[in-house]
Amino acid sequence: MIDRNALATVLQMGFSRATGPRNIVVETVVAWEGHFSAEELCRSIPQVGRATVYRTLVSLQEEGVICRLMIDGRAPRYLLGGTQHHHHMVCTQCGSVQDIADCGVDDFVDTVAERFGYEPDGHRLEIYGRCASCIGGERVTS
Amino acid sequence: MIDRNALATVLQMGFSRATGPRNIVVETVVAWEGHFSAEELCRSIPQVGRATVYRTLVSLQEEGVICRLMIDGRAPRYLLGGTQHHHHMVCTQCGSVQDIADCGVDDFVDTVAERFGYEPDGHRLEIYGRCASCIGGERVTS
DNA sequence: CACCATATTGAGATAATGTCTCATTAAATC
DNA sequence: GATTTAATGAGACATTATCTCAATATGGTG
Structure with a gap:
């Protein structure tokens, strides 16, 4: 906060x-x-x-x-x-968003950019799927 | 094509x-x-x-x-x-888009998702920057 | 081929979202 | 409190997307 x-x-x-x-x-x-x-x-x-x-x-x-x-x-x-957190995991069921602390994406980006002679100044990674609690809540509520 | x-x-x-x-x-x-x-x-x-x-x-x-x-x-x-190509490098100057053949992002995504108990079903990676030719074309055209 | 059933189309209404203008308001300074 | 002008906001306008439903065109059938 x-x-x-x-x-x-x-x-x-x-x-x-x-x-x-x-x-x-x-x-x-x-x-x-x-x-x-x-x-x-x-x-x-x-x-x-x-x-x-x-x-x-x-x-x-x-x-x-x-x-x-x-x-x-x-x-x-x-x-x-x-500013630093542009990596998110978005639950497609409940819409919750989880920040992903950087774990190597930046390096990956730099490597790829360099290979193409690219000068990167930003990137965005979003992972879509279902979060743990949506997966867990799968039981049929009678 | x-x-x-x-x-x-x-x-x-x-x-x-x-x-x-x-x-x-x-x-x-x-x-x-x-x-x-x-x-x-x-x-x-x-x-x-x-x-x-x-x-x-x-x-x-x-x-x-x-x-x-x-x-x-x-x-x-x-x-x-x-379907397989959701990794792009976008030139913010000329707008050209380069596909990035997968080089490990998928593994990265799976690892992160697993850590959070997440069931991933898609992701998106976009890198923004300037492409080689825009960098090269920096000379002042008289 | 003619005909039928209906999937598909498209003109235009409507909706959703975002931008812009400019007269008015109000923050900072003296 | 008077002045300057940054900032606001009502509402027009712009852009992008969706929806409706009568008209059309497609594929199948006799």
């Missing part, structure tokens, strides 16, 4: 004024359980305009406070999580 | 009738150089209705004939490519 100081820092990044509406958006995002879409966020804080919500989401992505997942359908979903 | 027989097979998959419009869509997709969006495809074959184009794209994805890339903006882009 992001702490209050970091939050205050985030609120200032790239802006020259700290404002109420942006504060509401950031606090809501930080307090959110699990992932959310832009529209869900808008609905949950109707007192803040759509434009501001979208603008703030862009900033939060740029600052690495949240990341963007393309889970299934059309709308991207956002997840609180630092 | 997909051959004619495979194409004929694809055209039958999941359908009970072979039709002209669907044929046009599939042939256009197969002949496409690089990746494309659904709307680009629609524009290039205005004689086929949007609904049919979208329906056919869904079928082609299900059959593994094309895959769906989330490269940058909002609209997904499609790429001719078999």
Whole structure:
């Protein structure tokens, strides 16, 4: 979880004024359980305009406070999580998302990129499947 | 490149009738150089209705004939490519896409999934950066 | 070949999501 | 409190995707 100081820092990044509406958006995002879409966020804080919500989401992505997942359908979903965590395991049944601490993907990426003369500046790894508790909950509930 | 027989097979998959419009869509997709969006495809074959184009794209994805890339903006882009190739390297400058033949990602995915008691059924790896020719073309063209 | 049953199509309505404009509001400073 | 201007937000607009249902075309049958 992001702490209050970091939050205050985030609120200032790239802006020259700290404002109420942006504060509401950031606090809501930080307090959110699990992932959310832009529209869900808008609905949950109707007192803040759509434009501001979208603008703030862009900033939060740029600052690495949240990341963007393309889970299934059309709308991207956002997840609180630092810049370093772009490896996720997504449960296709319950929608839960598990961060994967880096365990060699970065090296793999560098190796592949080098082979092709590529200069990598980012990558995304998402694993889809069913999480342990969805597998476990398979009994028929009478 | 997909051959004619495979194409004929694809055209039958999941359908009970072979039709002209669907044929046009599939042939256009197969002949496409690089990746494309659904709307680009629609524009290039205005004689086929949007609904049919979208329906056919869904079928082609299900059959593994094309895959769906989330490269940058909002609209997904499609790429001719078999079911097995979900590892791509995308040039953020020229937009070219390079398939990465599997070199261990699958094993990595299985290992991680097992650690979390996860039952994986798919994954996606996309590497973003600049390709060799974009790096090479950096000289100022007078 | 003509005919039938129905799978498939497509025009256009509708939905979902995201972007933009610009008059208004309000934060920071003096 | 007056001033400057960053930031907001209502709503128009844009883009992408889905849905409906009457019309059409396909494959099978006699």
